[in-house]
Amino acid sequence: MQIDSVHDIQKVYRELLQCMARPGRIADIRESAAKADFVRECHPATFLVIQSVLDAEVTFHVLGDRSDAIRRKIADYTFAAHASAGEADYIIAPAGTFEQELLDAMRACKAGTLENPHQSATWIIESEALEGTAELKLSGPGIRDEADAPIALSEGLVSARNMKTQEFPTGIDLIFTDGDGRISCIPRTTAISAKEESAWVM
């Protein structure tokens, strides 16, 4: 089956929008992702998210040691241009990217300015399965009280992200994808805390 560039992409976008509006929400785009099974370089869900936001008007950067193949795939399908981590509008972190590379790119990427906070990098991160036990506690706009999110993020990455978003409205927005066609988002407004807040033992 072929990806329907109108209707599949519309469905993916609507899920993506609702995820961005409701941080920690897990959306299922399996039905559309199944049609992208010809993509070997990255998760089908990643490919669909890329297809729904990237075109010749924006730039992207791919991390990891398989970056060349993914880069070619994205350029072929979207006509977006590759740029350095410090300039790219979208940064793609495929599964298996080393933490150090992630941290370096997160430090280097665009966070926008106070006047133009929208000129910031959006991250598309391939994560472990977005299901099961809650790893993070989220709060902020889009969340009633608190939300548990089964997104596995290392402590180092959380603190690098928090550094990047500490001066709102500047910051970065994260999109997560997994191998089973699920997506989730953490925009810059979300406060992240680890699920097991280490109980204070007297």
Add this chain to the structure above:
Amino acid sequence: MKAEPQFAFLDEGSKKEIRRASLKAVAIPGYQVPFASREMPMARGWGTGGLQLTCSLVGKDDVLKVIDQGADESVNAVSIKKLVQATTGIPVTERTEEATLIQSRHRIPEVPLTKDQILVLQVPMPEPLRKYEKKESVTKRLHAESEYSGAWLMLFEQIMKYGRTTTGADHPVLVNGRYVMAPSPIPRFDNPKMDHSEALILLGAGREKKIYAVPPYTEIRSLAFEDHPFKGEDFSGKSCRFCGATGVFLDEFYIEETGMTEYQCNDTSHCADRLERQGEKEVQHATI
């Protein structure tokens, strides 16, 4: 051979650009994200911003409701519905509960919205600071610095002159404690509906080329002073002359023949719905 129109009128490239702006708008609540604003088969200032948002959102499974100042049948609402329907084939509805996408001009429906709905508001003037600062470069800096004394002064001057704030509609709000935002010309009565809304609210200004958003469960505070608290329009003691509704936004009518002032629901579908239910009740009673 007859060419099929593109689904939802806009080409996919234009949709993509609007979608990117919308995602950023949601991530930065209250911040006006610039976008290219395409030509639509409708004059700018007639809801092209809202329409572009609707076209970027709509899918085959959606049910659309369009309202213009509370009415489903007014010219603006009808022509927008016709365009979307002609290019997508999706059903339209007048019942707020049935809609998945609601595009509105100057009102938020009386029926509380749910998490499965998206409200799109048409915005003529997205910049709340424009009344006292003409330059976009300056208002952008004022937003960057969170420098909103002008907005406060405007309200202060109104109170000094008239003893109360005189913003009829479009009373400025503070979004998530950071950005002062124009809620679009909804009556003050509707401002509190934006606060911690269940539904995602997207606002589009076609002529001014801006998209902004209020995510669900986001704090929206109408600007007000401690000794002059914010007040919506007051309809206490008044009710709709047709359905008898109270606690809703009412339109005022002066009836020349009787010289009396009468009120009726501004949200026409809410009124019709109530009337229908009252009618059903009467029928049930009659059969018993």
